[in-house]
Each structure stands twice: as structure tokens, then as C-alpha cells.
Amino acid sequence: MSSRDTQRAQRRENPEPSEGQRPVPRLVVLWIGVLLLWGVGYYAWNIGAPLTGGDSRTAVVQEPAGSGVNGEKLFTAHCAACHQPTGQGVAGTFPPLVGSRWLLNDPTLPIAIVNDGLSGPITVDGEEYQGNMPAFGDKLSAEELAAVLSYVRGAWDNDAAAIEPALVKEHRERYGHHDAWSVEALGDSFTLPE
Ligand code: HEC
Structure with a gap:
């Protein structure tokens, strides 16, 4: 018998199975x-971004009807202590808002006064005042500022047009x-009333 014959059975077999080197496919x-x-x-x-959990919808804030800003309430809360509920002010200390040319003419002027404040001499209705009007810009x-100014421009005997928030902005x-502001500084940037 040749050696070839003795290996025939072996050659007929499949190779021994072995565990794959890469059980998980490369892909x-x-x-x-x-x-x-x-x-x-x-x-x-997304570091630093608000944690919305992937929900980027924005809530629509709906004001119930009639709950908007109320100029009269704002006046009572923020202005009446000095200018008085009647708008007549206090002679020699707090100038009147009724009939005030500073208030009732060009709307940009009272916006500047109420937003930023006013100090120093000002003549209102023929009387000079030397006080400090606080700023309400903050x-x-x-x-709100447009609403309170619109209110005082139309309250009592006043009859001036309302003021839009856009003008305040x-x-x-x-x-x-x-x-x-001082009256002098106002004169440099605004048209002062006669
Ligand atoms: C702490 C007292 C005080 C409060 C509060 C106050 N004011 Fe005045 N306001 C003054 C004084 C004082 C002047 C005059 C300033 C000056 O002498 O330069 C003045 C001046 C004014 C003027 C220009 C002069 C005039 O009489 O028209 C307007 C307009 C005005 N205030 C509106 C308002 C409004 C509106 C509010 C409320 C949002 C308000 N003020 C709150 C004290 C106050």
C-alpha cells in the first residue's frame, strides 16, 4: 500500500472548524x-442649549381678553402720589399734568421725560419747578409706558392723541x-413746545 492511500480518508474530510477571528462583521x-x-x-x-428634550415648540402666551395693560391703574400706582389723582400736581413741588404743554404736544417729549427722568428747572403753566422726576424706563x-402716557394725555380736561408702544421702543x-434730562438737553434733541 502506498502512503497516498493511507491519507485518502483524511483528505476527504473538511478542515477542522475554528472560531472566526472577527465574529462581528467590519461593517x-x-x-x-x-x-x-x-x-x-x-x-x-447642544451644550449650553436649553434642555428641551428635543421639543423645540414654543408656548403661545395668551392673554385673557381684557387683561391688557391699564393706563389708569398704572397712573394710580406710579404717578398719582406726586402728580395727584386729579393730575393737578402740587403747586411749587409737583407740576400739573392737566393742560401741560410738555405732555400734550409732540409725544416724543413726554416719552423722554417719563422714560429717563427730568431734573432741574422747568416752567409748567407759568410756574417754575426745581424738582426731580424719576425715570421709569427700567x-x-x-x-406700559405708552399706556400710562396715553391715559394722562386723555384724562381730565386733556385731549391729546394716544401714544403707540412702537414710539417708546x-x-x-x-x-x-x-x-x-434737563430742559436744556431736551431742547437740543426735541422740539420744545412754545
Ligand atoms: C416722585 C414724584 C414723581 C413721580 C412718581 C412722577 N413724577 Fe412726573 N414729575 C415730577 C417732578 C418733580 C417733575 C418736574 C421735574 C423738574 O422739576 O425738572 C415732573 C415732571 C413731569 C412731566 C413734565 C412736566 C409736566 O408737568 O408736564 C411729565 C409729563 C410727568 N412728570 C409725567 C409723569 C408720569 C406719567 C408719571 C408716572 C409714570 C410721573 N410723572 C411720576 C415728579 C414725579
Whole structure:
């Protein structure tokens, strides 16, 4: 018998099975890597962003009808202590708002006075005042400031047009955080009433 014959049975067999060197296919590993990078990257990209859990909808704030800003209430809360509920002021100390040419002419003027404040001499209705009118720019929104000014321009015997919030916003954009005005400074930037 030749040696060839003795190996025939062996050659007929399949090779011994062995465990694969790469049980997970290369493509799957690559895909897991891509997903990991995407996930980590997504969080890294959103660092500092508000945690909305992926919900980027914005809530619509709906004001119930009639709950808007109320000029009369704002006047009572913020102005009446000095200018009096009657708008007549206190002679020699707080100037009147009734019939005041500073209030009733060009609307940009009272916006400047109430938003930024006013100090120093001012003549109202023939009488000189030497006081300090506080600034309301930080206390009242543009809507509130427009509402309270619209109220005083139309209350009592006053009969001037309402003031739009847009005009207040315009003033704020233009003058930023302005110091209290003096009548002199107002004259440089605004048309003063006769
Ligand atoms: C702490 C007292 C005080 C409060 C509060 C106050 N004012 Fe005045 N206001 C004054 C004084 C004082 C002057 C005069 C300033 C000056 O002498 O330069 C003045 C002046 C004015 C003027 C220009 C002069 C005039 O009589 O027309 C207007 C307009 C005005 N105030 C509106 C308002 C409005 C509107 C509010 C409320 C949002 C308000 N003031 C709150 C004290 C006050």
C-alpha cells in the first residue's frame, strides 16, 4: 500500500472548524462607531442649549381678553402720589399734568421725560419747578409706558392723541440708558413746545 492511500480518508474530510477571528462583521462595527459619534456629537453640539428634550415648540402666551395693560391703574400706582389723582400736581413741588404743554404736544417729549427722568428747572403753566422726576424706563415696559402716557394725555380736561408702544421702543433704541434730562438737553434733541 502506498502512503497516498493511507491519507485518502483524511483528505476527504473538511478542515477542522475554528472560531472566526472577527465574529462581528467590519461593517457593523463601523456603523456602531458612526452612531456613537453622532450621539456624542449631538450632545456636545447642544451644550449650553436649553434642555428641551428635543421639543423645540414654543408656548403661545395668551392673554385673557381684557387683561391688557391699564393706563389708569398704572397712573394710580406710579404717578398719582406726586402728580395727584386729579393730575393737578402740587403747586411749587409737583407740576400739573392737566393742560401741560410738555405732555400734550409732540409725544416724543413726554416719552423722554417719563422714560429717563427730568431734573432741574422747568416752567409748567407759568410756574417754575426745581424738582426731580424719576425715570421709569427700567420699571415699565414699552407697552406700559405708552399706556400710562396715553391715559394722562386723555384724562381730565386733556385731549391729546394716544401714544403707540412702537414710539417708546424707538426712543429706547435711539437713546439707550439716558441720564435724567434737563430742559436744556431736551431742547437740543426735541422740539420744545412754545
Ligand atoms: C416722585 C414724584 C414723581 C413721580 C412718581 C412722577 N413724577 Fe412726573 N414729575 C415730577 C417732578 C418733580 C417733575 C418736574 C421735574 C423738574 O422739576 O425738572 C415732573 C415732571 C413731569 C412731566 C413734565 C412736566 C409736566 O408737568 O408736564 C411729565 C409729563 C410727568 N412728570 C409725567 C409723569 C408720569 C406719567 C408719571 C408716572 C409714570 C410721573 N410723572 C411720576 C415728579 C414725579
